[in-house]
Amino acid sequence: MKETIYSIPINESFEITDGQCPVCRLHRRLTEDTLEYVLGAAMMEPDVRQRTNALGFCPEHITALMQKQKRLPLALLLETHFKKLAESEKHLFNASTCYVCDRVNGFLSAYYGNILYLWRTEEAFRRKWNAQDYLCRPHTAALANAAKEHLAKKEAPVFLASLREKAGASLKSMTESLEIFIRSFDHRFAGEDLGEHKQAVQNAAAFLCGAK
Ligand SMILES: [Zn+2]
Ligand SMILES: [Zn+2]
Structure with missing residues (x-):
């Protein structure tokens, strides 16, 4: 079922109760996977190259890509990105796009839907959710927004109350x-x-x- 395709990483992250935000843990893992992907398999994917050429990378993620010490793949990515910037004012004058942010945020929105689906349908996950006592502010807000979209009118207040309880403590x-x-x-x-x-x-x- 579509809603549960990411249940493995989500369950793994919510299994850990170390006082850290479980969604941050997923976020960091997605970022790390995306950085590896950009400098590895994605190099040979023309569709992805078109997107990296157009979107480029934000300062935070170009720094992270530099730290990977893979200068040749990064040079190849930047060479074609720069050609795109030289030919298109639309892209040159918009410095707010980033392929890594875009891909990570795309996955994260799917994760939010999945977290709510698991919370709604799986008793075992609900126990893991209840055992988490800390969520950062950005992920508290993101899950609250997702709850309004993904949960029924009767369920949303229950979920929002548990978010408020964690944030309150x-x-x-x-x-x-x-x-x-x-x-x-x-x-x-x-x-x-x-x-x-x-x-x-x-x-x-x-x-x-x-x-x-
Ligand atoms: Zn977080
Ligand atoms: Zn970025």
Whole structure:
């Protein structure tokens, strides 16, 4: 069935309960697969080359592609991309497109639909979902939007309530952590061991950024 084609990676990611966002985990894996694909098998796919020529790569992903140290395939991709930019003003004057972002986002939207399908139909997945206590802000918002599209009127509020519950608990503990961190700058509390609250700002930023 179409809706369950990505159930394996989704189940694998939701199996892990390490306090990290399970959708970020999927996102990072998709990005990594796409970078490998772009510099490997996709080189020989004329349809994909047409898309990489037209869309190019955003600064974040050109940096990631450079880090792969595969200079020849990257040179070949950029050579034909540059020819496209030279011949088309439409593409030259639009710097906001990226083949990697485009492919990753395409898969992610399908994943959102699949996550909701699994949540709706599989008891075992619902247990895994309930055991996850943290989702980053971007993926919380993305799943909330997807719920409105994929779930029936009766089911959506149940799912949204579980999203709110996870986000509420995370926001509460991160806010407390930020308060303790801020308090440590007050001379009356100088020398107090911050422990895990040393990471308060990093954790807050990670919540807002998601898989980067
Ligand atoms: Zn996330
Ligand atoms: Zn990109």
